[in-house]
Amino acid sequence: MPTQKDVAKLAGVSFMTVSRVINNNGYVSEETRKRVEDAIKQLGYSPSFAGKALNRGRTDTIGVMTPVRFGDGFGNVYLLGLIRGIELGCRKYKKDMLFSPFATDDPDFDYLRPYKQKKVDGLIYIGMQSMPEEVHREIQRYSIPCVVIGDRPDDHSISWVDTDNERAGYDSVKRLVSLGHERIGFVGLIPEMYNSNIQDRENGYKRAMRELLSMDDSEKWIMRSRFEEVSVYKAVRERFEMLDRPLTALFCATDRIALGALHAVKDIGLRVPEDVSIIGFDGLIKEFLFNPTIASNEQPLVEMGKRAAEIINRHIENPNFPRETCIFPVYPVDGDTVAPPPVSLN
């Protein structure tokens, strides 16, 4: 690859003049500029990143940390929406995105390596699982520009972008209650798989059950499983078979869970939505023209990613920029799986 010097030689000027032309600062005569530009084009020269980065201490690159495997099924539609948003932000600010292999299984794994190496100017962390305390401390110690998406670190040096999952949980139950439902269950995950988002949805469910239906023991209508539909299917089926009277509605922590629940309910011999209503979370199913379409909740993922990119850029430009926190709304999504409860026969 040609360097500034090669261009300088070809154009018959010093490399400093080339630098001036590239960065468009300082005085360069029209004629010289033209000669330099021709030489640049002729050689196909692009300024070396390493040289510039070393000199300026800037890389124009944002690190994106995703503690989630790409390509592992459904959960990634969440990831994809966020990345799309981050990409839009990066385009606006002319930054690239750096993804580093993530290895939580390795005890020596260094979350912050890309920054410490000065390979990136800042980090966006997609918070599907929380960062270790120690990482927080390091971020503070080195004043690393950092934005977390989908979690809310207490840490005053870390900005975050999130949705109001608790409220969305509450509102989902409210939608069902306003149709006349009372026997409303929650399908969540086993504790090992929880993240703060899902926990908040469950909290919202519980609060709604307490405040709207005066139910303090809603825990008894909570089912827990793993992410996969098979696991959900089993959990829901078993619970329904244990109950003397079936639940009339299920609020599910994710759309994928809702899908498993839907099949379980149908296989038990109950109809959806006539006997059991179902509401999911993430508004992703609609992409797939399901039949029935599943009522759900939608997070503005692209907007969230974009905002995160904007915030990180502000932190990079001005190290004294104060922490920014931002809660996006969750929108209800209509679907075929919601109806009033069946008329009680007793």
Added chain:
Amino acid sequence: MPTQKDVAKLAGVSFMTVSRVINNNGYVSEETRKRVEDAIKQLGYSPSFAGKALNRGRTDTIGVMTPVRFGDGFGNVYLLGLIRGIELGCRKYKKDMLFSPFATDDPDFDYLRPYKQKKVDGLIYIGMQSMPEEVHREIQRYSIPCVVIGDRPDDHSISWVDTDNERAGYDSVKRLVSLGHERIGFVGLIPEMYNSNIQDRENGYKRAMRELLSMDDSEKWIMRSRFEEVSVYKAVRERFEMLDRPLTALFCATDRIALGALHAVKDIGLRVPEDVSIIGFDGLIKEFLFNPTIASNEQPLVEMGKRAAEIINRHIENPNFPRETCIFPVYPVDGDTVAPPPVSLN
């Protein structure tokens, strides 16, 4: 961030010794090494990427070019699988991945900027749409290490990894023919949306129709639409309403298309698979526990991505490494949407 000099000062040695400890080359006494390592830990030092890159001309970063939007629906499950594989490869070789905003709409857009800037050591191009001729020439001119996934550039300086879509198309029709089908349609895309993969599937379909059923005018049973289900739905419905006798099977260019076709066929009043069989492509649907599950074809995406990463690494390590091309098999996936054709009544 601390530098080598800071570490050297703290450990009471020259920075050269620090460099030796880090790279584990040259002689360093056990005692000195210990002191340096302690200093490194105490300061939380990581070697600066820019300095190293400038000096060695290596960035340990792979550029990934995706001329597809993240987060735009289904097609991205393809993208995700590949990226997952690339990530696995990168982990193995301790590389990071650089994603740059992709802007085909910008006439000045430089596909190769990340390489020209020496921000990456090589490029993996996900070939959902072909690279312009001019880009090929530049790759050749600068001997850029490059691997294309999902397309087969003639260019002898570009390695590629692909699946045999033509054959998979042929085999899909063969599966249907062996069940007794003859009236088999193909649901593809309008020409503007074609890429070589989809084109190959169509070619396989046509060849099978010719060779297995002696049909030279299979074009008349080809439907074309956009990617979205609504568009597919309309195209299929219209075609069926025009035919005097319905087709008994549809081979669809993607699973998403298959989904749209499924709904169209059902809404016409035909049963799947009793009246119409459907085969899709990509084996992605199974993730979602559809009912019915859709018969399909599966590409080993993760393997492909991984292989691409391996090849690019070989090119980087040895600039004289010859072009490598690699065709992965496509596996048939069973599903509920395939059965023998209805018994003819005439």
Added chain:
DNA sequence: TTGAAAGCGCTAACAT
């Protein structure tokens, strides 16, 4: 076993 010097490509500051 350790250190000193040179240079990778670039830009900021200072000449001319």
Added chain:
DNA sequence: ATGTTAGCGCTTTCAA
């Protein structure tokens, strides 16, 4: 308007 110098953090080469 253009050129020279120094230095960003690192490694390679040569010296001690």
